[in-house]
Amino acid sequence: MPRSIQNKSDRLIGKDGIRVDGRRLDELRPIKMEVGILDKADGSAYIEQGKNKIMVAVFGPREAHPKHVALTDRAVLRCRYHMAPFSTEERRSPAPSRRDMELSKVIREALEPAVISQLYPRTTIDVFAEILQSDGGTRCASITAASLALADAGIPMRDMVAACAVGKVDGEIVLDPCDIEDKNGEADLPVAIMPNLGMITLLQMDGKLSKEEFERGLNMAIKACVEIHGRQREALKNKYLEIERSMEEYGGEEQ
Amino acid sequence: MVKDMPLNVQRREIVIPGELLADGKYLAGANTIKEGDAIYATRVGLANIEGNRIAVVALAGCYIPAVGDQVIGRIVDIGLSGWQVDIDAPYPAMLPASEAVDHRQEHLKQDLTRILDVGDLIIAKVLAFDRTRDPLLTIKDQGLGRITSGRVVKISPAKVPRLIGRKGSMISMIKRETGCQVIVGKNGRILVSSRYPFREQVAVAAIYKIDREAHIEGLTDRVREMIRRMIMDASIHPE
Numbered sequence: 001m002p003r004s005i006q007n008k009s010d011r012l013i014g015k016d017g018i019r020v021d022g023r024r025l026d027e028l029r030p031i032k033m034e035v036g037i038l039d040k041a042d043g044s045a046y047i048e049q050g051k052n053k054i055m056v057a058v059f060g061p062r063e064a065h066p067k068h069v070a071l072t073d074r075a076v077l078r079c080r081y082h083m084a085p086f087s088t089e090e091r092r093s094p095a096p097s098r099r100d101m102e103l104s105k106v107i108r109e110a111l112e113p114a115v116i117s118q119l120y121p122r123t124t125i126d127v128f129a130e131i132l133q134s135d136g137g138t139r140c141a142s143i144t145a146a147s148l149a150l151a152d153a154g155i156p157m158r159d160m161v162a163a164c165a166v167g168k169v170d171g172e173i174v175l176d177p178c179d180i181e182d183k184n185g186e187a188d189l190p191v192a193i194m195p196n197l198g199m200i201t202l203l204q205m206d207g208k209l210s211k212e213e214f215e216r217g218l219n220m221a222i223k224a225c226v227e228i229h230g231r232q233r234e235a236l237k238n239k240y241l242e243i244e245r246s247m248e249e250y251g252g253e254e255q
Numbered sequence: 256m257v258k259d260m261p262l263n264v265q266r267r268e269i270v271i272p273g274e275l276l277a278d279g280k281y282l283a284g285a286n287t288i289k290e291g292d293a294i295y296a297t298r299v300g301l302a303n304i305e306g307n308r309i310a311v312v313a314l315a316g317c318y319i320p321a322v323g324d325q326v327i328g329r330i331v332d333i334g335l336s337g338w339q340v341d342i343d344a345p346y347p348a349m350l351p352a353s354e355a356v357d358h359r360q361e362h363l364k365q366d367l368t369r370i371l372d373v374g375d376l377i378i379a380k381v382l383a384f385d386r387t388r389d390p391l392l393t394i395k396d397q398g399l400g401r402i403t404s405g406r407v408v409k410i411s412p413a414k415v416p417r418l419i420g421r422k423g424s425m426i427s428m429i430k431r432e433t434g435c436q437v438i439v440g441k442n443g444r445i446l447v448s449s450r451y452p453f454r455e456q457v458a459v460a461a462i463y464k465i466d467r468e469a470h471i472e473g474l475t476d477r478v479r480e481m482i483r484r485m486i487m488d489a490s491i492h493p494e
Contacts (some may be wrong), residue, residue, distance in 0.1 A: 042315075154314070158297065233274075237269050240314065244471050247468065
């Protein structure tokens, strides 16, 4: 059962090792992923991770506008991370903030190693991540969903990118911190990996972690990313398997 | 298959980017990359194994022009010496005036709109294209030029090979069964024309079905059955 916190002195982790939202220390929030939900985009994905709700659309490869951003030897990857005005408890200005700009860059750099951009010189690939509802860990969920949307658009990639964060709360290393844990925690460590190639594409840290805590946290995050990758694979294949299933149902009705 | 060469996927299995297809002395085909001896998929598609070559038949993706491709495009702009054509590719295509009219009709250059205007649809062929320059089109060959009648429908360019079928089996079946003329642009735009609007409708429905169910086996039979049923239903219950 979720417990709300009345004041800051309340501990975020109970004596039984259960967190504010009822999870164990190494437990992910429930995740739901769906692929191909927008008709107008070349590729799209929707992710729910706990209370996070994020929609990602991918366009491209398409003609570069303005033309001077194009590169002669590869496609340019452009990302826009944006939080909707209604995504937080207090209304958020829809204008891109400093934080939005930074996260756009971070997400782009987490995806860039995976995209085989040399195949489409002089073009751009545009990724739009729209946060509909936020509850901590949106950058990681955006990366996970963006990689799904890129795959859905048929853009060649070396591997999928799966991301997950680890935090330090009440002196404990916890997986996938939610908003309360993130804001009152002591450290935050977002990680993105390419699971099949075994490469890290994003590694940030704020707050303080000891060397031992960092290593434990990183391993925890990588393990979670592998789990998330399994869900990504399911979601991508589901898009096509669903057509098959609906077809069988339709065929069955007729006979 | 050679022993001790593990194959990770079955034929026609849906794969996703980064999925390990095989490890061993295989050749990497389309939409795959090789890291050491391991072959990984780079796009969502169906695994295809031919001899010792492993490839992925993509299920999504944009159209990339290739020299000799027949495409269907829309005129978007007129310049002094030619037209700019939208062919649904990441690169804008050019149709020079010299590739549209004979040199003898030089005087026509005065007013290019008299030949093709903005919004006109054309069947064209890719004359030249490489990664450094934008595609160049021609409408000088037989069967090319402005589209004057019929319906143009759009499907994913990745599904075009499926629409054509092995040695053209699918497309010739659609033409035969519906009696429509069907012209397939490699860029995923398809022109369907017939004297009977209903038959056009049937052919379009068949094309959309192929776009949706390209990854499921036994497609030709299902499409044929659908076309026959639609035509039969219409003859039993005429509007």
